Amino acid sequence: MTAVEPRPAGPLAELTRRLTALGGLEVRGGGATRGAVTVRTLSEALEQATHALAAAPGARLADMFADRDARGVTTLRLVWACGPGYLVTEAEIGGDEYPPLSDIAPAAFVEECEIYEQFGIRPGGGKPLNRVMLPPHAGADFPRLGHAPSRPPVEMHAPHTVAGQAFEFPFGPVRQVGTESLYYGLVTSGEELVDLYLFTWHKHRGVEWRLRGKTPREAVFFAERAEGLSAVATGLAFAAAAEAALGVEPPPQAARTRAVALELERLYNHAAAMAALCASTGLTVGQSAAEIALERLLRLNAAAFGHRYLFGVVSPGGIGRALDAGALRRDLPGAYGELRRAADALLATNSFLDRLEATGKLTAEQARRLGLVGPVARATGLPVDARLAGPAPGPYAAHPVVVITEDAGDVLARFRVMLGEAAESVRLIGEFLDAGTGTARAELPETGGSGLGWAESPRGEVLAWVALDEGGRVTRARLRPGSVRNWRGFDDACRSQNVFTDIPIIEASFWLTVAGTAR
Amino acid sequence: MPLWFARGLRRGVVTTRYPDRPEPAAALLPTPPAFRPSLLTAQVAERLVQACPSAALRLSEAAMIFDAGACTACGRCAEAAPHAVAASGEWELATTARSALIKEIPLAGEARQ
Numbered sequence: 001m002t003a004v005e006p007r008p009a010g011p012l013a014e015l016t017r018r019l020t021a022l023g024g025l026e027v028r029g030g031g032a033t034r035g036a037v038t039v040r041t042l043s044e045a046l047e048q049a050t051h052a053l054a055a056a057p058g059a060r061l062a063d064m065f066a067d068r069d070a071r072g073v074t075t076l077r078l079v080w081a082c083g084p085g086y087l088v089t090e091a092e093i094g095g096d097e098y099p100p101l102s103d104i105a106p107a108a109f110v111e112e113c114e115i116y117e118q119f120g121i122r123p124g125g126g127k128p129l130n131r132v133m134l135p136p137h138a139g140a141d142f143p144r145l146g147h148a149p150s151r152p153p154v155e156m157h158a159p160h161t162v163a164g165q166a167f168e169f170p171f172g173p174v175r176q177v178g179t180e181s182l183y184y185g186l187v188t189s190g191e192e193l194v195d196l197y198l199f200t201w202h203k204h205r206g207v208e209w210r211l212r213g214k215t216p217r218e219a220v221f222f223a224e225r226a227e228g229l230s231a232v233a234t235g236l237a238f239a240a241a242a243e244a245a246l247g248v249e250p251p252p253q254a255a256r257t258r259a260v261a262l263e264l265e266r267l268y269n270h271a272a273a274m275a276a277l278c279a280s281t282g283l284t285v286g287q288s289a290a291e292i293a294l295e296r297l298l299r300l301n302a303a304a305f306g307h308r309y310l311f312g313v314v315s316p317g318g319i320g321r322a323l324d325a326g327a328l329r330r331d332l333p334g335a336y337g338e339l340r341r342a343a344d345a346l347l348a349t350n351s352f353l354d355r356l357e358a359t360g361k362l363t364a365e366q367a368r369r370l371g372l373v374g375p376v377a378r379a380t381g382l383p384v385d386a387r388l389a390g391p392a393p394g395p396y397a398a399h400p401v402v403v404i405t406e407d408a409g410d411v412l413a414r415f416r417v418m419l420g421e422a423a424e425s426v427r428l429i430g431e432f433l434d435a436g437t438g439t440a441r442a443e444l445p446e447t448g449g450s451g452l453g454w455a456e457s458p459r460g461e462v463l464a465w466v467a468l469d470e471g472g473r474v475t476r477a478r479l480r481p482g483s484v485r486n487w488r489g490f491d492d493a494c495r496s497q498n499v500f501t502d503i504p505i506i507e508a509s510f511w512l513t514v515a516g517t518a519r
Numbered sequence: 520m521p522l523w524f525a526r527g528l529r530r531g532v533v534t535t536r537y538p539d540r541p542e543p544a545a546a547l548l549p550t551p552p553a554f555r556p557s558l559l560t561a562q563v564a565e566r567l568v569q570a571c572p573s574a575a576l577r578l579s580e581a582a583m584i585f586d587a588g589a590c591t592a593c594g595r596c597a598e599a600a601p602h603a604v605a606a607s608g609e610w611e612l613a614t615t616a617r618s619a620l621i622k623e624i625p626l627a628g629e630a631r632q
Contacts, residue, residue: 221572285523292533302547312593
């Protein structure tokens, strides 16, 4: 077991200095470790600090969440990605209102809505807050992290008519076989999509609420189910947060084993996204080819770790399932070769590429403003990747990832990014195996603390923040899967000169989950 | 399109012959636990119930109730009491009656106090 002290460096150190210079601020030594720094601010300085961080080059608002302690005091925390590392600002909120931070950093809006639903506090200014997480039947006695808002959130709606010509086409929440529950409100003039809104709360399971009172090893079982298709990344972010809170570092062999699982998760998800792209473009033989590759990758997961979807691989302090490195070395080239052959054939199919090119376009500016992550952001040219943030020392510090980016911002760019990342994952897995993997696990002390953890899932950066009481049990755990960020870019992508039949193609290229958002 | 037609024909049928023939890939799946009743004392059962994250185990007067419908085959019970629990290897669990998934395993020794 090794305790690691926070050592802010580079842009992170510069921002910490700037925040301290704003006055009334305090840098806390304890708490988040390994590449993350926590700065406690007075609530009066929150707006000013947010202005400073939003204007700082290279700083990105990655998350915002609240916490209510035993005294009934609500604390607001903002997580900023700053170069390689993260900065957490926290401020106690007196009363039921705080400054309207989404006016300063637009990426905060969805979180403002979530905080209102869970804690009943809202940004000043009276702006309408949408229902995003809790279902409409959630009354005052519904399990919440704080208390119910005084008034229910408003239902999200797009304009129902545009110059008297558009109408709303409801679609979902029950859709075709195997697809998650999601309600689309499509506003159309007949062919072109004018506007779109989503109801994402159908799959709310109160995961963050359920984590309270559990030990980190009990809680990771629930954390990884917040977004099952990112079980490794979500579990890893949660475990890293708990380890940071306890000042524990996993053994290097275990850290590399986790990284192997993380890259296997990326491989099978990108294969699944490719199959979904073929299905959405009506290319059934291509879909079958991609699904053959997907099935081989899932079987590879089972052979390597004993679970097709890699559940239970990550355990706080180390690893929960042993890796069969021999099986992985033996079967990975064949499974990846299957994926590559299908991808090469798709890249030579004009009718497929025509549907992808210039569809669902996003610009780098849109991605930056909305705080998008993962392949969606990287396809606009933004090199956003949580693997670049460490922790150092860690598997990705010794084996740096080559971040794949494209500039076009359309579905084709996202597809190319995914293919490039699949190749990069295979390279990284080989390096991790050569460096040595293992099942050693660090002991977790039964003590208190708080910490931030992160991981790069197939759909982007996953963040977790964990606070533990003196007995080492969770008092508050925040999970922020990549899907939470990227759904907010989905409607922008759909509105950009697209028609009805483009929507499934755009959805496949985003490859998000509703469960991760509703969690 | 002719490219894909030819590819499809060349690749042929890749689906397995299950259920006419055994499915080898099933050996890789995690499976629900099997309990050894002779070693399932009240103390061991208590430990297993505590270890189960999905509430698939509970205690009655003189038995442990196992609900395979709530089990995720996570293996935490086998980790908590490896001498009394092992993976069953059973994965064909489908049934038309929910009650068929619930099993009562008598506790070894005296009834729980």
